[in-house]
Amino acid sequence: MPSQFPHGFVWGAATAAYQTEGAVHADGRTPSIWDTFSHTPGRVRAGDTGDIADDHYHRYDQDVRLMSQLGLGAYRFSVSWPRVQPTGRGPASQAGLDFYRRLVDDLLAHGIQPVLTLYHWDLPQELEDAGGWPERETAHRFADYAQLVAGALGDRVQEWITLNEPWCSAFLGYATGVHAPGRTDAAAALRAAHHLSLAHGLGVQALRATLPRRARVAVALNPNAVRARSASAEDEDARRRIDALANRIFTGPMLHGAYPADLFTDTAAITDWSFVQADDARTIRQPLDWLGINYYTPSVVSAATGDRPPSGPTAYPGAEEVTFHQPPGTRTAMGWTVDPSGLYELLMRFCREVPGLPLAITENGAAYDDKPDDRGAVHDPERIRYLHTHLETLLRALADGADVWGYFVWSLLDNFEWAHGYSKRFGVVYVDYETLERVPKTSARWYREVIRTGQLTVGKQKFS
Ligand code: PNW
Numbered sequence: 278m279p280s281q282f283p284h285g286f287v288w289g290a291a292t293a294a295y296q297t298e299g300a301v302h303a304d305g306r307t308p309s310i311w312d313t314f315s316h317t318p319g320r321v322r323a324g325d326t327g328d329i330a331d332d333h334y335h336r337y338d339q340d341v342r343l344m345s346q347l348g349l350g351a352y353r354f355s356v357s358w359p360r361v362q363p364t365g366r367g368p369a370s371q372a373g374l375d376f377y378r379r380l381v382d383d384l385l386a387h388g389i390q391p392v393l394t395l396y397h398w399d400l401p402q403e404l405e406d407a408g409g410w411p412e413r414e415t416a417h418r419f420a421d422y423a424q425l426v427a428g429a430l431g432d433r434v435q436e437w438i439t440l441n442e443p444w445c446s447a448f449l450g451y452a453t454g455v456h457a458p459g460r461t462d463a464a465a466a467l468r469a470a471h472h473l474s475l476a477h478g479l480g481v482q483a484l485r486a487t488l489p490r491r492a493r494v495a496v497a498l499n500p501n502a503v504r505a506r507s508a509s510a511e512d513e514d515a516r517r518r519i520d521a522l523a524n525r526i527f528t529g530p531m532l533h534g535a536y537p538a539d540l541f542t543d544t545a546a547i548t549d550w551s552f553v554q555a556d557d558a559r560t561i562r563q564p565l566d567w568l569g570i571n572y573y574t575p576s577v578v579s580a581a582t583g584d585r586p587p588s589g590p591t592a593y594p595g596a597e598e599v600t601f602h603q604p605p606g607t608r609t610a611m612g613w614t615v616d617p618s619g620l621y622e623l624l625m626r627f628c629r630e631v632p633g634l635p636l637a638i639t640e641n642g643a644a645y646d647d648k649p650d651d652r653g654a655v656h657d658p659e660r661i662r663y664l665h666t667h668l669e670t671l672l673r674a675l676a677d678g679a680d681v682w683g684y685f686v687w688s689l690l691d692n693f694e695w696a697h698g699y700s701k702r703f704g705v706v707y708v709d710y711e712t713l714e715r716v717p718k719t720s721a722r723w724y725r726e727v728i729r730t731g732q733l734t735v736g737k738q739k740f741s
Pocket of ligand 1: 293296441442640687695
């Protein structure tokens with residue numbers, strides 16, 4: 278197997294607006310659903326909020342210098358909708374747009390390609406008050422917002438992502454309620470999933486109409502690498518159900534122009550799907566220039582009773598009988614099993630399923646309990662091991678024909694890890710939340726060597 282990444286392979290790092298920016302009241306920004314959620318007692322661990330986060334809004338120039346020292350070829354960030362269109366409709370905030378112009382110009386000046394995600398979960402609260410993603414209207418508001426950002430930044434950003442992980446927005450936001458807006462209504466979650474897909478389709482149309490021809494448009498999904506615990510018909514059916522509710526619910530309309538029939542059957546007791554209109558499937562299937570894949574860990578499911586009793590509302594309405602099992606292997610601080618084979622599976626699946634569609638790994642990484650030593654250095658050998666094994670797997674997929682143009686480590690910086698607050702650190706750069714000082718971890722130095730050499734071997738000898 279080749280140990281060398283292809284010439285021109287793009288090495289990046291990713292963040293998201295609410296997780297890093299802070300400055301939630303600056304320049305006319307209004308609350309997003311995550312401001313409301315994090316300020317509601319009991320929703321986020323230890324009452325943490327994104328009010329300050331990494332203060333990236335005021336320290337972006339320092340962060341771009343860090344990226345430049347890492348040798349990054351690309352930086353994936355998201356635009357905060359309520360920062361650039363405070364009420365979720367109507368006029369833009371020029372001050373908000375100016376922040377992203379400054380960030381993008383600074384990236385370009387350092388030779389770092391900006392990769393812009395329009396929606397990484399921070400819906401303007403006003404739109405949630407009007408019904409949020411379960412309402413069709415929200416998809417149209419997203420298309421207007423997409424056009425507004427494209428008009429302002431289309432001259433300098435080439436890579437555009439409509440949505441980040443619509444599965445999380447729909448099912449963690451509206452079914453389990455562990456994410457904003459914290460609702461627990463299975464039917465609403467299915468409606469939300471459809472309107473997120475519709476928002477993607479309308480958003481791509483708006484971007485195509487506004488952006489120069491050279492621009493590339495994508496979506497970032499978190500496909501679930503789901504396996505059956507056994508080969509029994511019951512466990513295989515459990516796998517099929519989760520595949521429908523986690524994967525094909527989005528890839529069906531977005532990539533193939535139709536919902537899978539089994540999804541409708543499985544969820545018939547929850548909704549009749551009458552909110553899907555005749556032309557929606559055609560609107561949602563827009564030609565894409567590439568597909569973003571976020572990967573952390575695989576899933577193992579069975580039909581039988583599992584390790585743990587089900588707790589709280591399900592993230593998979595229509596698959597209430599399915600049990601999730603902890604896959605074998607070491608775990609990260611999230612409790613997620615380290616198993617890169619799921620990444621290989623997904624890359625090969627998409628290159629078979631959608632021939633000719635280039636892929637990028639838009640997120641991959643791990644949380645560990647990083648702490649500075651008495652000299653202030655942060656050693657994170659587990660993260661190096663995690664990234665190393667996943668990049669090895671990526672090399673194998675490339676050798677087997679997967680068309681992957683880039684890799685984005687999640688995350689550049691430790692940041693606000695949603696319902697876990699600041700307790701989970703995903704960064705290759707440590708953030709001291711008292712001083713907001715940035716300290717590159719050993720993994721950052723390791724990543725710099727991988728980027729510099731395009732090889733994994735050098736990094737391994739030196740750092741593990
Ligand atoms: C992704 N799940 O979130 C997000 O895109 C990032 O913003 C986040 O920081 C990162 O992964 C690490 O969590 C997920 O429960 C959150 O299946 C939860 C799940 C999946 C992805």
